[in-house]
Amino acid sequence: VVCRKSRSQFGEEKAVISYFNWTKKQHGVYVEIGAMDGLTMSNTILLHTCMNWSGILVEGSPQAFSALQRNAARYRERNVQVHLGAVCAPPRTHLTFSTRSSTSGAAVQGDIEQMPPMLRETFGYLYNSSTVETPCKPMAWYLQSVSHVDFFSLDVEGSELEVLETIDFRAVTIEVFMVEFLDQNPKTWKIHNLLRNLGYLECRLFSEEKKSQSCPTCCLNTGIPQVKKLNMCEACKKYMRLWFSGAHLSDVSCEAATSSDAAGANPSAGHTAKPQSIASRGTLQPSLGLCEAAPGNAPAKRDLRKEVRNHGVPQEAIARARAESTKFFDQPLEVKQHYAVHGMERNRGYEIYPHHLRFIEKWQAAGAPLRGVHPEPSATQGIVSERFCCGPPVCEPSDSQSWQVVQSDAAGGHADPHYGSSLGQVFFPQNVWPTQEEARDLAQLRPALLETYRSMEQLSVAVLRLLSAAAGFPSTAFDDLLFRSEESSSSARKVVRHTSMLQVCNYPSLLPRRLRPPEGPAEYQLRAKAHQDFGAFTLLARCPGSDSRYKRVGKSGALEIELPDGSWACVPARADELTVMPGTLIEYLTAGRIRGVMHRVANPPSAKAAMDSRRLSVTFVVKPDYSAPAAPPRSEVAADPETPTLGELWRVGWQEAQSQKGTMSHGDAVQQFRRHRQELRQRLLLKDEGPPGGAFSELEA
Numbered sequence: 025v026v027c028r029k030s031r032s033q034f035g036e037e038k039a040v041i042s043y044f045n046w047t048k049k050q051h052g053v054y055v056e057i058g059a060m061d062g063l064t065m066s067n068t069i070l071l072h073t074c075m076n077w078s079g080i081l082v083e084g085s086p087q088a089f090s091a092l093q094r095n096a097a098r099y100r101e102r103n104v105q106v107h108l109g110a111v112c113a114p115p116r117t118h119l120t121f122s123t124r125s126s127t128s129g130a131a132v133q134g135d136i137e138q139m140p141p142m143l144r145e146t147f148g149y150l151y152n153s154s155t156v157e158t159p160c161k162p163m164a165w166y167l168q169s170v171s172h173v174d175f176f177s178l179d180v181e182g183s184e185l186e187v188l189e190t191i192d193f194r195a196v197t198i199e200v201f202m203v204e205f206l207d208q209n210p211k212t213w214k215i216h217n218l219l220r221n222l223g224y225l226e227c228r229l230f231s232e233e234k235k236s237q238s239c240p241t242c243c244l245n246t247g248i249p250q251v252k253k254l255n256m257c258e259a260c261k262k263y264m265r266l267w268f269s270g271a272h273l274s275d276v277s278c279e280a281a282t283s284s285d286a287a288g289a290n291p292s293a294g295h296t297a298k299p300q301s302i303a304s305r306g307t308l309q310p311s312l313g314l315c316e317a318a319p320g321n322a323p324a325k326r327d328l329r330k331e332v333r334n335h336g337v338p339q340e341a342i343a344r345a346r347a348e349s350t351k352f353f354d355q356p357l358e359v360k361q362h363y364a365v366h367g368m369e370r371n372r373g374y375e376i377y378p379h380h381l382r383f384i385e386k387w388q389a390a391g392a393p394l395r396g397v398h399p400e401p402s403a404t405q406g407i408v409s410e411r412f413c414c415g416p417p418v419c420e421p422s423d424s425q426s427w428q429v430v431q432s433d434a435a436g437g438h439a440d441p442h443y444g445s446s447l448g449q450v451f452f453p454q455n456v457w458p459t460q461e462e463a464r465d466l467a468q469l470r471p472a473l474l475e476t477y478r479s480m481e482q483l484s485v486a487v488l489r490l491l492s493a494a495a496g497f498p499s500t501a502f503d504d505l506l507f508r509s510e511e512s513s514s515s516a517r518k519v520v521r522h523t524s525m526l527q528v529c530n531y532p533s534l535l536p537r538r539l540r541p542p543e544g545p546a547e548y549q550l551r552a553k554a555h556q557d558f559g560a561f562t563l564l565a566r567c568p569g570s571d572s573r574y575k576r577v578g579k580s581g582a583l584e585i586e587l588p589d590g591s592w593a594c595v596p597a598r599a600d601e602l603t604v605m606p607g608t609l610i611e612y613l614t615a616g617r618i619r620g621v622m623h624r625v626a627n628p629p630s631a632k633a634a635m636d637s638r639r640l641s642v643t644f645v646v647k648p649d650y651s652a653p654a655a656p657p658r659s660e661v662a663a664d665p666e667t668p669t670l671g672e673l674w675r676v677g678w679q680e681a682q683s684q685k686g687t688m689s690h691g692d693a694v695q696q697f698r699r700h701r702q703e704l705r706q707r708l709l710l711k712d713e714g715p716p717g718g719a720f721s722e723l724e725a
């Protein structure tokens with residue numbers, strides 16, 4: 025075989041070879057998706073012909089594929105598989121592939137649906153394009169014959185997620201990915217995230233010109249067009265060496281977890297239903313936008329790394345919740361405070377952080393000269409964030425049936441103690457609403473929020489199943505934490521066990537600096553400071569308008585999350601999408617296999633845009649049964665009587681439980697609380713050394 029010199033666009037494979045010290049590496053294995061004719065811009069011809077590597081080439085365009093076959097026969101006689109096809113997830117078997125005839129545009133071909141608009145438009149316009157129906161298969165299918173890949177080159181113009189998500193990481197280890205994507209692609213963030221979740225670190229290849237750019241920690245990606253030569257940035261090198269050697273790529277596979285589910289096989293993915301041992305699974309750290317679920321569907325057996333769509337929460341309901349909440353937030357502070365519920369951790373009615381409130385009151389007492397300068401009353405009141413919350417419909421006020429169930433006195437006995445006991449009453453306080461009599465304009469707030477509540481509540485069952493499966497439990501393992509089936513002689517019904525809350529947050533526009541309160545509490549710097557939500561997970565309906573307007577981390581005006589390496593990232597939002605964010609309690613329930621996500625809401629940029637930077641988010645924080653043990657289902661820890669309940673992880677719940685036991689003064693209980701919670705966390709997270717107990721083994725067979 026004649027050694028062919030590099031044909032890659034920017035010398036990508038050479039950068040990789042030098043970076044990984046592969047100059048002497050013979051007989052490696054490559055995979056190239058989007059192989060084109062196997063020569064033009066090939067990232068692998070050099071590896072094959074000069075270093076005796078073998079590999080798999082996949083190309084979706086029939087025209088390019090015939091050239092690929094010819095070229096493969098000529099330049100890669102042996103040790104190569106060539107496939108005509110694209111990558112997709114079942115049940116799809118074909119997709120519409122956009123092809124170009126012009127040479128320069130020929131590099132941009134792919135699944136039309138996945139292509140970023142920019143590419144579609146620019147290349148569609150500039151070059152002759154046509155479409156063909158191309159067969160597609162999950163990536164796992166193409167990789168059947170290999171168990172290890174050294175270099176995976178992925179250049180598929182928008183379909184990267186489909187490729188990554190359909191790899192069976194249990195069956196193959198992949199050492200280095202090189203992913204080319206354009207930064208404008210809104211999916212970039214998800215690809216990054218997915219690779220990070222798989223244990224890869226990112227290293228960018230920079231052009232000479234961009235060398236000075238700071239080097240991010242770190243998957244390899246290239247993708248800076250108009251570049252002559254690529255340079256690996258030095259700082260990054262260090263990180264990469266460190267991390268790459270440690271990363272074991274078969275660590276996490278959501279498919280593995282979901283298919284271990286007995287409730288239904290996952291015929292489409294073609295995986296055997298064999299769970300991994302937990303030891304090899306490592307820590308799953310799902311982040312945002314990670315689930316696809318449909319309520320009413322049998323537990324959605326979809327890969328977890330998808331956003332929730334077809335989620336069953338009607339857009340109109342969310343729109344109504346937003347509109348009615350807006351009317352509420354636009355009332356004077358005195359009116360809103362009328363619906364405040366005092367007491368800790370109640371999460372009902374109007375809420376504003378006490379330290380914010382103190383600050384506002386002081387500011388207003390000093391004669392804040394702002395009335396009339398801004399159309400948003402909340403902005404002129406100096407409010408940074410405020411919220412309106414409600415709990416499950418069993419908490420509806422006394423004019424409704426359900427509150428009777430909750431309220432009847434403990435001695436009277438007919439109340440379900442889950443709600444009616446003194447502990448129960450801590451977790452099921454009554455909802456508070458403006459009524460028709462009090463304020464005609466605000467009377468629709470209640471139906472609007474309750475409508476959204478109900479569909480979020482339904483969806484949360486499906487999402488909890490996904491998370492459960494992802495953590496290696498049967499998908500229904502946590503069902504009872506939300507609803508429990510109760511059979512009586514006459515009927516079967518589902519009883520609410522959870523205490524989830526729906527919360528609409530209003531972040532008023534940031535006033536121009538000269539009008540802003542001179543100095544606020546330190547938290548004034550952020551709309552919401554860094555925290556995890558104290559639930560199993562949170563579903564967030566965000567607003568593409570406000571949540572994709574400013575993209576700068578720290579000045580996004582919107583939701584930002586902390587990535588595993590400690591950096592912060594903006595989270596793009598789409599109107600039809602809900603974001604799933606694991607919270608603190610899921611850590612206890614999954615022994616740390618799923619981690620809560622730290623997040624914050626940043627202020628918008630200070631400049632002129634700030635005048636019109638209002639943001640409203642609708643979030644549903646899923647809070648499972650307070651009386652359940654804070655431990656994985658059927659585990660040793662769950663059986664240990666010392667293990668506290670989920671409710672005891674709430675400060676109020678802990679205090680109430682302690683005072684009922686009479687073991688401790690109130691003050692001591694508070695003091696002990698934090699330490700205790702920390703200890704439990706340690707104990708649980710360290711305990712995870714084997715697969716979920718024997719009870720589930722029949723499910724895993």
Ligand SMILES: O=C(O)CCC(=O)C(=O)O
Pocket residue numbers: 529552557564566582583623624625641643
């Ligand atoms: O407004 C958001 O997007 C998130 C709000 C939040 O994190 C919270 O209220 O806990």
Ligand SMILES: [Fe+2]
Pocket residue numbers: 555556557623
């Ligand atoms: Fe939060």
